[in-house]
Amino acid sequence: MAVTRDEVLAVLKGIADPVTDTDIVASGTMRALSVTDGKVRFVLEIAPSQAKAYEAVQADAEAKLGALPGVEAVSVVMTAHSAPAAPPDLKPQRKAEPAGPQQVPGIDRILAIASGKGGVGKSTVSANLACALAAEGRRVGLLDADVYGPSQPRMLGVSGRPSSPDGKTILPMRNHGVTMMSLGLMANEDQAVVWRGPMLMGALQQMLTQVQWGALDVLIVDLPPGTGDVQMTLCQKAKVDGAIVVSTPQDVALIDARKGIDMFNQMKTPIFGLIENMSTHVCTECGHEEHIFGHGGVAAEAAKLGVPLLAELPLDLDTRIASDGGAPIVVSKPASKQAQTFRALARRLVDEGRA
Numbered sequence: 001m002a003v004t005r006d007e008v009l010a011v012l013k014g015i016a017d018p019v020t021d022t023d024i025v026a027s028g029t030m031r032a033l034s035v036t037d038g039k040v041r042f043v044l045e046i047a048p049s050q051a052k053a054y055e056a057v058q059a060d061a062e063a064k065l066g067a068l069p070g071v072e073a074v075s076v077v078m079t080a081h082s083a084p085a086a087p088p089d090l091k092p093q094r095k096a097e098p099a100g101p102q103q104v105p106g107i108d109r110i111l112a113i114a115s116g117k118g119g120v121g122k123s124t125v126s127a128n129l130a131c132a133l134a135a136e137g138r139r140v141g142l143l144d145a146d147v148y149g150p151s152q153p154r155m156l157g158v159s160g161r162p163s164s165p166d167g168k169t170i171l172p173m174r175n176h177g178v179t180m181m182s183l184g185l186m187a188n189e190d191q192a193v194v195w196r197g198p199m200l201m202g203a204l205q206q207m208l209t210q211v212q213w214g215a216l217d218v219l220i221v222d223l224p225p226g227t228g229d230v231q232m233t234l235c236q237k238a239k240v241d242g243a244i245v246v247s248t249p250q251d252v253a254l255i256d257a258r259k260g261i262d263m264f265n266q267m268k269t270p271i272f273g274l275i276e277n278m279s280t281h282v283c284t285e286c287g288h289e290e291h292i293f294g295h296g297g298v299a300a301e302a303a304k305l306g307v308p309l310l311a312e313l314p315l316d317l318d319t320r321i322a323s324d325g326g327a328p329i330v331v332s333k334p335a336s337k338q339a340q341t342f343r344a345l346a347r348r349l350v351d352e353g354r355a
């Protein structure tokens with residue numbers, strides 16, 4: 001019998017927190033507990049200066065949980081939240097570190113895929129574009145930053161959970177030439193997580209710096225829909241080179257897309273262009289093309305913004321079946337018109353030095 005969440009929690013409640021005099025559950029240090037099929041994973045969120053003190057806690061937790069019947073593997077990841085600021089030192093000092101968004105070592109470019117509204121095909125575009133860039137010979141990473149439900153594991157056909165053999169770095173997953181990691185996989189599968197600001201910042205930071213991406217030409221970030229904390233945090237923490245906004249032709253999706261565009265403008269993140277998804281419907285029987293959601297809205301919006309309309313993708317059954325089946329259309333039907341559209345987009349971004 002696999003171990004239960006309650007049994008794991010009971011053990012964790014017996015482990016003292018060296019900083020707060022309570023246990024690591026009561027102090028909130030232990031977070032994002034996930035117990036699935038005998039595999040136990042959680043995060044210890046600590047101040048960087050206390051890392052040494054928590055090494056013993058990590059070892060203790062691993063040993064005690066490892067000894068529980070029904071536990072197959074234990075993975076504990078330490079993440080740092082920022083320590084309280086030290087009092088100002090008014091003596092002249094060496095030049096201050098540059099503030100604001102930082103370049104992530106090893107990652108040449110970050111390209112965000114955004115949408116104002118859910119369900120417009122942002123993850124489908126991210127997965128296909130990542131595979132298309134890999135097919136162009138680029139070293140591509142895909143960070144699924146959707147905290148509400150990861151879709152990239154399904155779209156790229158990878159299963160399981162990321163592991164951390166040394167407790168310090170996280171091993172990403174890989175398929176179709178794309179290295180992938182999903183923020184949603186850091187949380188418990190069967191529990192809705194409320195990602196609070198500091199935790200989200202820690203998790204995003206961890207995704208960018210602790211995941212073994214290897215050297216990447218481009219990291220594509222599949223953002224959650226809308227204009228929330230993830231978007232802000234990403235643009236504040238990392239130097240995002242540009243964003244592509246995906247929208248359907250429907251008015252409401254467009255209005256929402258405008259909000260997203262405004263946000264990137266405020267964050268001073270360049271918008272490389274818009275993509276119209278579910279642009280037309282091509283009848284599988286007779287090939288007749290219909291604009292079920294209206295037409296031209298996204299093109300008009302792009303013109304207004306002075307950015308290109310990068311692609312118009314039809315509502316297409318093969319595209320959906322491919323994404324939902326773990327091999328995006330770029331991989332499963334490389335000769336199709338839809339796959340060729342993504343390949344052309346990938347080549348364009350590479351030629352422009354953007355991917």
Ligand SMILES: Nc1ncnc2c1ncn2[C@@H]1O[C@H](COP(=O)(O)OP(=O)(O)OP(=O)(O)O)[C@@H](O)[C@H]1O
Pocket residue numbers: 115117118119120121122123124125146151224225277278313314315316317319320321323324
């Ligand atoms: N061009 C298309 N033709 C047919 N189906 C599509 C197309 N684009 C996306 N879909 C399908 O629509 C659904 C939603 O797409 P997807 O998950 O990519 O959207 P999303 O914007 O990332 O959604 P969310 O914000 O909820 O994560 C999926 O089942 C996907 O396969």
